[in-house]
Amino acid sequence: EAPEPFHEEVHDPRRRDFINIAAVSFAGVGALAIVLPLINQMNPSADVLAQSTTEIDLSKIAPGQAIKASFRKQPLFVRNLTPKEIAEADAVPLSELRDPQTLEQRTKPGKKNWLITLGVCTHLGCVPLGAGEGENKGPYGGYFCPCHGSAYDTAARIRKGPAPLNLLVPDYKFDSDTTVTVGAAA
Ligand code: FES
Numbered sequence: 342e343a344p345e346p347f348h349e350e351v352h353d354p355r356r357r358d359f360i361n362i363a364a365v366s367f368a369g370v371g372a373l374a375i376v377l378p379l380i381n382q383m384n385p386s387a388d389v390l391a392q393s394t395t396e397i398d399l400s401k402i403a404p405g406q407a408i409k410a411s412f413r414k415q416p417l418f419v420r421n422l423t424p425k426e427i428a429e430a431d432a433v434p435l436s437e438l439r440d441p442q443t444l445e446q447r448t449k450p451g452k453k454n455w456l457i458t459l460g461v462c463t464h465l466g467c468v469p470l471g472a473g474e475g476e477n478k479g480p481y482g483g484y485f486c487p488c489h490g491s492a493y494d495t496a497a498r499i500r501k502g503p504a505p506l507n508l509l510v511p512d513y514k515f516d517s518d519t520t521v522t523v524g525a526a527a
Contacts, residue, residue, distance in 0.1 A: 394524035396516075399455065407472040409460060412511060412523045416460030418472040418484065419521075422495060427453055429482065430496035440507045444496040447510050449527065457523065458497045458508035462486040469493065469508070484508065 395412045397419055402408055407420035422430070427444060435441040448456060460468050464486065470476040471484035471493075479485025480501065481494035491502030498507040514527040 394522050397457075397521050397523060398519065399521060400519040404454070406474075409472040410523075412459070416468050416472075417511070417523060418456075418458050418460045418497070418508070420456040420458075420472070420497075422454045422456055424454075426482065426495040430494060430498075433494065433498075439499050439505065442496070442498060442507055447496055447498075447507070449515060452515065455521070456495075456497060457513055457521065458510050460484075461509070462488065462491055462504055463499065463506040463508065464489055464491050464502070464504040 393413055395410060395417065397410055397417075399419070399421070402419060402421045404421050405423045405426070407418055410417045410419060422444075430444040435443065444453060444456070447458075448454075460472060462469050465488065467486050467488035469479075469484035469486040469491070471478040477485045477487075479492040481492045483493040483495045483497050483500075485492050486502065486504065489503050491504035492500050493504075493508055494500050496507075499505070511523055512526055513521050513523040514525050515521050
């Protein structure tokens with residue numbers, strides 16, 4: 342049997358599709374190669390959200406109170422610790438902590454009463470209670486996650502329950518005694 346002529350093979354629709362797809366993909370990769378360095382240049386951290394910051398007015402948060410704000414679409418807790426709550430946090434030996442950190446390390450110098458953390462449980466991401474009037478602060482006086490019972494202390498450090506880590510402290514800086522910008526490097 343004679344072999345099929347060459348032009349028949351080129352007109353096979355499946356083969357044509359393959360050639361077209363290959364050409365389009367190749368063009369796509371080429372375009373990405375040009376665009377990616379531009380994106381990286383505009384956004385060195387490669388995190389689009391790194392550009393957004395949240396300003397918090399601290400003047401409305403009384404000692405002993407914690408408020409819920411939002412930062413990059415996630416809940417944010419801002420807490421004004423009382424001297425008693427600070428003393429409670431300082432009294433805990435680091436050896437008793439699952440994720441050992443002092444309150445000092447979790448706050449800014451001279452501003453130990455201002456505790457700013459994400460309101461995202463480090464177990465599976467529920468929003469813990471305790472940053473709102475009358476909310477359950479849990480057995481350690483900080484925050485309590487109703488999903489699986491993780492309890493955080495007044496420095497928002499994990500003390501009981503399945504969460505492995507303390508509530509995360511985001512980058513932030515004081516603009517004045519009464520304003521902080523969350524998401525900005527200090
Ligand atoms: Fe908070 Fe599980 S998500 S304890």
